[in-house]
Structures are given as C-alpha cells and as structure tokens.
Amino acid sequence: MRTFTYWTADSSQTPFGASGDWVPMSGEHHGHYSGVLIGASSVLTPAETSAICPFDIAKGLSPEGIDLREVIVEQFRVQRKYARPLARRGLENYELQACEQYVPARCRNLHVNVRMEGLSSEPVLLPVWVMAYRYQDRVFRFLLNGQSGRATGQAPTSWKKIVIAILLALLALICVILCAGGGAALLNASN
Numbered sequence: 001m002r003t004f005t006y007w008t009a010d011s012s013q014t015p016f017g018a019s020g021d022w023v024p025m026s027g028e029h030h031g032h033y034s035g036v037l038i039g040a041s042s043v044l045t046p047a048e049t050s051a052i053c054p055f056d057i058a059k060g061l062s063p064e065g066i067d068l069r070e071v072i073v074e075q076f077r078v079q080r081k082y083a084r085p086l087a088r089r090g091l092e093n094y095e096l097q098a099c100e101q102y103v104p105a106r107c108r109n110l111h112v113n114v115r116m117e118g119l120s121s122e123p124v125l126l127p128v129w130v131m132a133y134r135y136q137d138r139v140f141r142f143l144l145n146g147q148s149g150r151a152t153g154q155a156p157t158s159w160k161k162i163v164i165a166i167l168l169a170l171l172a173l174i175c176v177i178l179c180a181g182g183g184a185a186l187l188n189a190s191n
Contacts, residue, residue: 003031004115005095013105022108029099029112038090038121040083043074044128044143051152052128052145059147060124076123083121091116 007029010022035057039049063076095112103110127146132139135156142153 001033001036001091001116001118001120003029003033003091003095004117005029005031005099006113007095007099007102007110009099009103009110010108011103011105012108025103027099027102029095029102031095031098033091033094036087036090036094037126038083038087040078040086040123041074042077043130046086048141048143048152052143052150055126055145055147057124060126063123063125066125073125080121084119087119087121088114088116 005028006026008024008026011025012022014020014023037053037055037057039046041049063073092112092114095114096110099112100107100110129144129146131142131144131153133142134140138156140154140156142151144151
C-alpha cells in the first residue's frame, strides 16, 4: 500500500529577525507500507494490543489453514468497514512519525492529510493467551504474546499489605540505627 501525505507543522527554527517564536512549514511525504498489523479485536483493547506487540505477521495463520475445533479462538466479528477506520488511524500515526523528521528543531501542531492507495486487508490469527481473574470484586486481565513472550496486565494491590511492609521496613531501619548507636556507645564506654 502506498501513502501520499501532505503535512503542515510549526517549527521553532525561525529565520533571523523574525518577530514570532514559531514558523509554519509544510511539505509532502510518500510512504510504502506492507504487513502492518491493525488490531481489530472485539475482545482486546487497543492499549492491550499495542502493549503486547510486535507480532511477526509472516508467522500468522490464515483461519482457513488450521483446524480450529481444538483451540479457543476469537471469531472475526469486526467487519472491514469498522476495521478500516482503525487502519487509517494507525497509518496516520505512522505518517505523523515519518513527517516529524522533516521539521527542523522543535515541532508542534503537526497535521497530516493522508491519501492511501492499494489498501487491502486479510484477517490473521495471532497467538495471544488471556488470563482473567477476579480479586475483591474487580476483574484483572493478564495477556501474553505467544510469539515473543511479551506480557501485559494488571496486578491487584492490597494497600494494607503495602502499608504494613513500609512500617516493617521503617521498624527494621530504626532497630538498625538504635543497635548501631548502642554499639557506638559501648565502644566509647570501653575507651
């Protein structure tokens, strides 16, 4: 897929004698992308998906190529017309990063207008293990990338145990200080 991008931004590199701190700039960028993974899962949030990326798309399997009766898989519920805006936002983010290199010094207000040609999509199954558990009436999820082992998730925290651990550490520190002070007093008394 090819992209043709027109961009505008403000640069902090102003010409000599300019009365402003920022100067507007604009330009074009032409990009070529293939194998871009756009998460269109109805189960995983975009933040969870990006946290366990990257995936090797070449190792992804076509749903027709494997026997799905023995494994639990998410059914493809996101239609292409709903996945395309996700793809567009993902490619616009890539183009924002690509166009930022053209702005000298500091950059602000970078905007891109991306035209895409040859956009195609193909659903792939990628290995993600999801563990969900409930702790004190809250659901926590842990996700694991089956290719790289990259993991993300939330862990429940017990503020009572954290406070107790801090108090025990402070108590141990006080004991060490008192013992060190008492040992110093014994040394001074023996001299």
